[in-house]
Structures are given as C-alpha cells and as structure tokens.
Amino acid sequence: MTLPGVIRRLHPRDPRLYQIATLASLLLYGLTWLDFEITAARAILILATVLSTQAVCDQVTAGRLMPGRPVAVNIKSALISGLSLCLLLRTNRPELAVVAAVLTIAVKFLLRFRGKHLFNPTNGGLVAMLLLTDQVWVSPGQWGSAVLFVFLMASVGSVVVMRASRSDVTYAFILFYGAMLFGRALYLGEPLAIPLHRLESGALLLFTFFMISDPKTTPDSRAGRVLFAGLVAFGAWYVQFRMFRTNGLLWSLAACSLSVPIIDWLLPGDRYTWLSPPAAAAAGAPELRWRHPSTPTTAAFDRFQRRTI
Amino acid sequence: MKRHVFSVVVASMVAWSAPTVLGFCGFYVAKADTKLFNKASQVVLVRDGDRTVMTMANDFKGDLKEFAVVIPVPTFLQREQIHVGDKALIDHLDAYSAPRLVEYFDEDPCRVIVSDRMVLSMSRPAAAAGVSGRARSLGVTIEAQYTVGEYDILILSAQQxxxxxxxxxxxGYKIPSGASSVLSSYVKQNMRFFVARVNLREQAKLGFSYLRPLQVAYESPKFMLPIRLGMVNADGAQELFAYALTRKGRVETTNYRTVKLPTDMDLPVYLKxxxxxxxxxxxxxxxxxxxEGMRVLFLEYAWDMRWCDPCAADPLSNDELRQLGVFWLDANGGPSPPPGGSGSVVRPRPMPPSMNAPEVFLTRLHVRYDSAHFPEDLVFQETADRVNFQGRYVLRHAWHGEESCPAAGAYRRSLRDRQEQEAQRLASMTGWDVSEIRKTMNLGAEGPDAQPISNKWWERLWRK
Structure with a gap:
C-alpha cells in the first residue's frame, strides 16, 4: 500500500474521534501525573450525565421533528463536551458537577439561533455554573508549563485532522492573543520570558485547540472567523489585564459567542459539517450547503441532520 | 476620570544609608561588604472580594539603620491603611500550619489498644529560608509621608x-543594576511605591530589637504577589511562605502549578x-x-481555621485573626478558640467547626523560586475547595512486648518488612543513602534479611 493510502486508512473520517482520544488521554495524564482535583468516579459521573442528557435531548428533539423515526444519540459530541468538562470543572460538590453536565448539553439544544447553537457547550456550561454558584472553579494553573510538548503534539495533530479550512480561527486567535501579550510586555518593558511563559500555559493551549476551534459555534465565513478570533483575544486580554479577573478566556468566548449571529449575517459563509464531503457522501449524508435565508421547513430538517456539538 | 486601580504588592527591600537595595518577598541584598541574606520571606494575604490586607515579615539580621523596603502598591495609601503588626502572630500561624509528625504505637498483637498522639511540628526552617523639589524634577512625587511605629514611610509615584x-x-537607597527595568513595569501600571525605613529614634523608644511586620490594607481586584523585584540581584533561589486567609476556600496560583506536598506516610521513628x-x-x-523542575508552588496546609487535627499549635483566636487583618470577623463572630502559644501542642484537637463560628480558611503555600523558573509575578485565585490538607508524617513505634502468642511471631516478621519500607521511603523522599538510614534504624546495612531479630523473653534478660 502506498503512503498516502496508509495515511488515508489511518486518518479518521470524523475528526471528533481524534478529539475524543486526545481529550481522554489528557484527562488520564492529568489524573495520574498532574494530580488533578478530580477523581475517576467524578469523571465517570460527569460522562454518564452528559451521555444521558444527550440521549434525552436527542429523543425529545427527534420526537418533535421526525415522529416515529429511530433516534440516534450523538455520543461523540456528548463525550467531547463531557471530557472537556472533566478537564476544566472543579467543585467539591457532586450535585453541582451533575448540574454542570446537564447544562452543558442542554444549552446547545436550548440556545440556538437559526439552527446553530450559540455557545460552545463546555464553555456555556462552565460560564453558566460560574454565574450561578460560587462553589465551582476552574484551575488554569493545573497544567503547569512542563506539559507544553504533550499539548503541542496533541494540538498539532488535532489541526492536521481537522480540515485546514476551519483551523483559521485557531491560528488567528493565537496570533492576536500572542501579539497582545508581547505588545503589553514590550510596552511595560518586561522581559519576553513573561509573555512566553503565558503562552506556554496548558490551559491556553487547550482553549485554543479544543474550544475556540469548535467549528459548530464559530462564524461560517473565514473573514468572520478571523474577526471572531480577534474579538475573543481582545476580550480575554481585557478581562485578565484590565479587570484582573481569572478565566478571561472562558468569559470572553462566552460573551463573543453572542456576536456570532451578527457576524454570520454580515459575513455569510458555508455551514460546517463534521464529515468531510467524500466521507459524508459515503456515509449517506447530504452535503449541506446552507445559505441564508432558508425556509423554516428546510431549516428544521437541516437542524435535525446537522445536530452535532 | 476614574483612576484605574492596579493592585498590589511587590515588596522589595532597600538598604538605607549605606545604600544597597534589598529585596522582600524575596529580595534581600547586602552592602558590598556585608552579607545580609534573607532567603525566606513570609507573607500573609487576607483576602475577601477585592479587599486585601497584606502582612510582610522578614528575618532581617543586619544593622537596622541599613534596612529599607520598597513595596509597589496598587493605590495611594492613607496613614490608616498602614499598620505595624506583631511578629508573634505570624509565628503562631507558622506553627499552626507547619508540617507535623504524628506517632502511633503498635498494639500488642496479642491484645488490642490504640494510642496516638502528635509529637512535634515542623516550623518553618530558618535556613530555608529640599527633597520634594528635586523629586518633582525627576518626575517623582512624594504623595505622603508618615511615621508608623518604628518606620518612616513614603508613598511615591513616578512618571519614569x-x-x-x-x-x-x-x-541614599542603593538600587541594584537591573532594578530599573523591573520598576519600569510597575511605574507604567501607575502603581505607587511604598518606601519604609527604620526610624531609629522611634525604634529605640519602642524598645524592639527586631523588625516588626508591616501591614497594608487596600482594595483592588488584583490578587497577586510581585516577586520579580526581589529576584533582581538575588543570590540563588529565594524561599517564600505565603499564608492566605480567605472566607470561601483554598487559594492557588493561576499562572503556576500548585502541587500538594507528599504527605501521610510512615517514616522511621528516629525522626523524632x-x-x-x-x-x-x-x-x-x-x-x-x-x-518538579522548580516550577511549582507547594501546598503545605489547607484547613478551616476553626479547628485542626492533630494540632501543631492551637488555632489562632479571633483577636489574633483580626490583628492579621481578617476584616470580616466581628466582635461576636462566634466562639473563639482558646489563645494558644506558638509552641507545639502535642494533643489531637478534633474540634468540629461550629456553624456560627466565622469562616476563615487558611492556605499555606511554600515556593522556592528564581527568575529563570518564575519569570512572572504570582497570581492567585480563591477556589471553593474546602478539603482539608496537611503535611503529616507518621511514626509507628514497634511493640516490644514478649511473644506470648503465635500472632507475635507474624508481627515480628511483618515489622521487619515495614521498617525496610520506611527506610526506602525516607531514602526516596530525601535522596539520602538508604544504607545510612538502615544503620541509624539499627536495621543493618543489607536490608531486612541481614539481621533477623527475635524477641524471646530471655534474649532481653541480660542485654546491655
């Protein structure tokens, strides 16, 4: 077999499989090596809750849209959200972990605009919990900077597997954010070791490659995604260096997500599907080319077809 | 226009008169011919909402007239925001939160009795540890001058x-080369500079032979501890103990990893x-x-201040906590633990917290740092984590009774294995030579099989 053939064979059709494997490995690494403040039992509780919630939501939605049709539970999407939650959410109280897991899945069904969910599920769930209670927290320092290499490998791999056309938001964000970090250091006369140290943060890399990159919640057009990346970077920088609050990345992404419908209206583009076009065709899925405006009937059908994370 | 509130806190010490800049929160420097070395700083951060009260202690041992400190602070400080605290409070906090040894006595394998008590705590190791016109022309503004206790204090702001x-x-302050670039960052962030030196006349009047800790109270969203100034001319790594007193729960750093110190392990009894x-x-x-590659902070203690188990020292009383700046305590803030000394109290004290007692959670962080591994200031966050943690090390004393039942023989055999494991654990935790440890434990250099012990009653009869 030729090399391209081998690569094609190993290359998963659905990048979410790669994401699940990577996030699960990072969680395992965190639990065993980095002493994360989460137990295996808690992780299982969160994963079980997201899967159950996803199943219920799929059932309800499908029952409403296509009565009588068998319902497929979107396990991959729920697992990605659940694993991300395990990596980020910390609380002493198991019931709050369950609420967070339910909210994470529920927000993507409840908060939609023209068939597209507004918030990255994990981001939405975390921000909702941070707003609702003071009993949860996120530990951005838990990765340290020694895991940079591990992260880079995982992240680069992720970019390779994701279609390059949708990695632009990741590149744009890290460029904008890096420029702001270096710009601030240069203005203040600080050594460059300071912005470099901030860029080495595992939490930042996880956010950059696994959260803001979510193609289902970023704008449809490339120009829109670059604009969005700039807004998120500025918001995160503002929260961290002007308001002096933690979790600037999470707050900023949640706030900027509200602007995505406007960006999509101003700069329309093609809606994303997880399966690559040939793979999607092979899997029997129609290639979706949804442009605004769509009719309510087709939009409803598209929503059902397109429901992923 | 409303001024931006920048917070906090670098403390850097400056030698006054025969000018050499010293560091705090790290940085301590001597005059060229005097080696003043202060590697261990202690800082207490009381924090709730945006309010912070910071107490800074150091073990400065040099000539007091050569002492001065420069602390970047987020806002202008009024006279009432500055206070001189009592060193005994920090010593008490240190003793209360220090890693501790606990000892247990093996029961007679032929009978059942349990006894345990705390034997001693590990306090912080000592080793570890015509002007205003000119000022205006330099862009420096002396915003206020105060005398507080034995200190003369200036609040400065600068344009460059x-x-x-x-x-x-x-x-008369000697600034080490390189300090200017660090100062620049704080100047551009509109921070003020709190400069304190010892007023020898006041000091003589008060009669203290040591420097009491300085306390400042301010309001700022920033929850951090500048350490960069302290590393400018540091001689090797610095040692910092940061105690955070908060309402909700444990404090951790957001820009460095916080790691729990290895704890709860059996160690050879000779450590007593x-x-x-x-x-x-x-x-x-x-x-x-x-x-950990010198890239982490260690959590040494995290506990609700209303109790402890076992107690290395009594919990601080409400009055002591208030003096440290715990501003949410009121006069009727619930039952106060009895006042305790800073010595080691050797009994367990499992006092379940009373619901109406004020909530004060203590986090003790210990970090060894230098500029290569800690390029930026420490930034903290308060979490909701109220899980207790302490550095606790266990000594298990062997039972030395007579073998009066078959279980005693099995006990002897298991004891050899256990002691060998203790020796190996101690070696792996400290890097010490395991054969030396075995020798000190009287295990024999070759390990558990080298010197089988027996404990027949007649063997001990004429033993010398």
Whole structure:
C-alpha cells in the first residue's frame, strides 16, 4: 500500500474521534501525573450525565421533528463536551458537577439561533455554573508549563485532522492573543520570558485547540472567523489585564459567542459539517450547503441532520 | 476620570544609608561588604472580594539603620491603611500550619489498644529560608509621608522608572543594576511605591530589637504577589511562605502549578530525635522542588481555621485573626478558640467547626523560586475547595512486648518488612543513602534479611 493510502486508512473520517482520544488521554495524564482535583468516579459521573442528557435531548428533539423515526444519540459530541468538562470543572460538590453536565448539553439544544447553537457547550456550561454558584472553579494553573510538548503534539495533530479550512480561527486567535501579550510586555518593558511563559500555559493551549476551534459555534465565513478570533483575544486580554479577573478566556468566548449571529449575517459563509464531503457522501449524508435565508421547513430538517456539538 | 486601580504588592527591600537595595518577598541584598541574606520571606494575604490586607515579615539580621523596603502598591495609601503588626502572630500561624509528625504505637498483637498522639511540628526552617523639589524634577512625587511605629514611610509615584531610580539613589537607597527595568513595569501600571525605613529614634523608644511586620490594607481586584523585584540581584533561589486567609476556600496560583506536598506516610521513628525532622523536611522539600523542575508552588496546609487535627499549635483566636487583618470577623463572630502559644501542642484537637463560628480558611503555600523558573509575578485565585490538607508524617513505634502468642511471631516478621519500607521511603523522599538510614534504624546495612531479630523473653534478660 502506498503512503498516502496508509495515511488515508489511518486518518479518521470524523475528526471528533481524534478529539475524543486526545481529550481522554489528557484527562488520564492529568489524573495520574498532574494530580488533578478530580477523581475517576467524578469523571465517570460527569460522562454518564452528559451521555444521558444527550440521549434525552436527542429523543425529545427527534420526537418533535421526525415522529416515529429511530433516534440516534450523538455520543461523540456528548463525550467531547463531557471530557472537556472533566478537564476544566472543579467543585467539591457532586450535585453541582451533575448540574454542570446537564447544562452543558442542554444549552446547545436550548440556545440556538437559526439552527446553530450559540455557545460552545463546555464553555456555556462552565460560564453558566460560574454565574450561578460560587462553589465551582476552574484551575488554569493545573497544567503547569512542563506539559507544553504533550499539548503541542496533541494540538498539532488535532489541526492536521481537522480540515485546514476551519483551523483559521485557531491560528488567528493565537496570533492576536500572542501579539497582545508581547505588545503589553514590550510596552511595560518586561522581559519576553513573561509573555512566553503565558503562552506556554496548558490551559491556553487547550482553549485554543479544543474550544475556540469548535467549528459548530464559530462564524461560517473565514473573514468572520478571523474577526471572531480577534474579538475573543481582545476580550480575554481585557478581562485578565484590565479587570484582573481569572478565566478571561472562558468569559470572553462566552460573551463573543453572542456576536456570532451578527457576524454570520454580515459575513455569510458555508455551514460546517463534521464529515468531510467524500466521507459524508459515503456515509449517506447530504452535503449541506446552507445559505441564508432558508425556509423554516428546510431549516428544521437541516437542524435535525446537522445536530452535532 | 476614574483612576484605574492596579493592585498590589511587590515588596522589595532597600538598604538605607549605606545604600544597597534589598529585596522582600524575596529580595534581600547586602552592602558590598556585608552579607545580609534573607532567603525566606513570609507573607500573609487576607483576602475577601477585592479587599486585601497584606502582612510582610522578614528575618532581617543586619544593622537596622541599613534596612529599607520598597513595596509597589496598587493605590495611594492613607496613614490608616498602614499598620505595624506583631511578629508573634505570624509565628503562631507558622506553627499552626507547619508540617507535623504524628506517632502511633503498635498494639500488642496479642491484645488490642490504640494510642496516638502528635509529637512535634515542623516550623518553618530558618535556613530555608529640599527633597520634594528635586523629586518633582525627576518626575517623582512624594504623595505622603508618615511615621508608623518604628518606620518612616513614603508613598511615591513616578512618571519614569529612571527618575524613580535616580531619586532613590540620590536619597541614599542603593538600587541594584537591573532594578530599573523591573520598576519600569510597575511605574507604567501607575502603581505607587511604598518606601519604609527604620526610624531609629522611634525604634529605640519602642524598645524592639527586631523588625516588626508591616501591614497594608487596600482594595483592588488584583490578587497577586510581585516577586520579580526581589529576584533582581538575588543570590540563588529565594524561599517564600505565603499564608492566605480567605472566607470561601483554598487559594492557588493561576499562572503556576500548585502541587500538594507528599504527605501521610510512615517514616522511621528516629525522626523524632531532635533536629531530625527538620533535616527530613528541608531535604524532602528540596528533592520535591527538583523533581518538579522548580516550577511549582507547594501546598503545605489547607484547613478551616476553626479547628485542626492533630494540632501543631492551637488555632489562632479571633483577636489574633483580626490583628492579621481578617476584616470580616466581628466582635461576636462566634466562639473563639482558646489563645494558644506558638509552641507545639502535642494533643489531637478534633474540634468540629461550629456553624456560627466565622469562616476563615487558611492556605499555606511554600515556593522556592528564581527568575529563570518564575519569570512572572504570582497570581492567585480563591477556589471553593474546602478539603482539608496537611503535611503529616507518621511514626509507628514497634511493640516490644514478649511473644506470648503465635500472632507475635507474624508481627515480628511483618515489622521487619515495614521498617525496610520506611527506610526506602525516607531514602526516596530525601535522596539520602538508604544504607545510612538502615544503620541509624539499627536495621543493618543489607536490608531486612541481614539481621533477623527475635524477641524471646530471655534474649532481653541480660542485654546491655
């Protein structure tokens, strides 16, 4: 077999499989090596809750849209959200972990605009919990900077597997954010070791490659995604260096997500599907080319077809 | 226009008069011919909402007239925001939260009795540890001057770090080369500079032979501890103990990893000998620092201040906490633990917290740092984590009774294995030579099989 053939064979059709494997490995690494403040039992509780919630939501939605049709539970999407939650959410109280897991899945069904969910599920769930209670927290320092290499490998791999056309938001964000970090250091006369140290943060890399990159919640057009990346970077920088609050990345992404419908209206583009076009065709899925405006009937059908994370 | 509130806190010490800049929160420097070395700083951060009260202690041992401190602060400080605290409070906090040894006595395998008590705590190891016109022309503004206790205090603001550096030099403060670039960052963030030196006349009047800790109270969203100034001319790594007193829960750093110190392990009983536990703690800490590549802070204690179990010292009383700046305590803030000394109290004290007692959660962080591994200031966050944690090391004394049942023989055999494991654990935690440890434990250098012990009653009859 030729090399391209081998690569094609190993290359998963659905990048979410790669994401699940990577996030699960990072969680395992965190639990065993980095002493994360989460137990295996808690992780299982969160994963079980997201899967159950996803199943219920799929059932309800499908029952409403296509009565009588068998319902497929979107396990991959729920697992990605659940694993991300395990990596980020910390609380002493198991019931709050369950609420967070339910909210994470529920927000993507409840908060939609023209068939597209507004918030990255994990981001939405975390921000909702941070707003609702003071009993949860996120530990951005838990990765340290020694895991940079591990992260880079995982992240680069992720970019390779994701279609390059949708990695632009990741590149744009890290460029904008890096420029702001270096710009601030240069203005203040600080050594460059300071912005470099901030860029080495595992939490930042996880956010950059696994959260803001979510193609289902970023704008449809490339120009829109670059604009969005700039807004998120500025918001995160503002929260961290002007308001002096933690979790600037999470707050900023949640706030900027509200602007995505406007960006999509101003700069329309093609809606994303997880399966690559040939793979999607092979899997029997129609290639979706949804442009605004769509009719309510087709939009409803598209929503059902397109429901992923 | 409303001024931006920048927070906090660098503390850097400056030698006054015969000018050499010293560091705090790290940075301590001597005059050229005097080696003043202060590697261990202690800082207490009381924090709730945006309010912070910071207490800074140091073990400055030099001539008091050569002491001065420069602390970047987020806002202008009024006279009432500055206070001189009592060193005994920090010593008490240190003793209360210090890693501790606990001892247990093996029961007679032929009978059942349990006894345990706390034997000693490991306190912080000592080793580890015409002007205003000119000022205006340099862009430096003396915003206020106070005398508080034995300190003369200036609140400065500056437009340029070079102006501030020149002003400090011209006024007898020796700034190490490189400090200017660090000062520049704080100047551009509109921070004020809190400069304190000892007023010898006041000091003589008060009669203290040591420097009492300075306390400042301010309101700012920033929850951080600047350490960069302290590393400018640091001689090797610095040691910092940061105690955070908060309402909700444990404090951790957001820009560095916070790691729990290895705890709850059985160790050879000879660590009870004077000085041995201190030796163990410093060696173990150094080894852990190396293992983590000197890139983490260690959590040494996290506990609700209303109780402890076992107690290395009594919890601080409400009055002591209030003096440290715990501003949410009111006069009727619930039952106060009995006042305790800073010595080691050797009994367990499982006092379940009363619901109406005020909530004060203590986090003790210990970090060894240098500029290569800690390029930026420490930034903290308060979490909702109220899980208790303490550095606790266990000594299990062997049972030395007569073998009066078959279980005793099995006990003897298991004891050899256990002691061997203790020796190996101690070696791996500290990097010490395991054969030396075995020798000290009287295990024999070759390990468990080298010197089988027996404990027949007649063997001990004429033993010398």
């Amino acid at each position: 770090s070079s102006g501030l550096e020149t002003w400090l030099r011209e006024n 000998e004077p000085g041995e536990f201190a030796r163990f703690y410093t060696a173990m800490f150094s080894r852990q620092v190396g293992k």
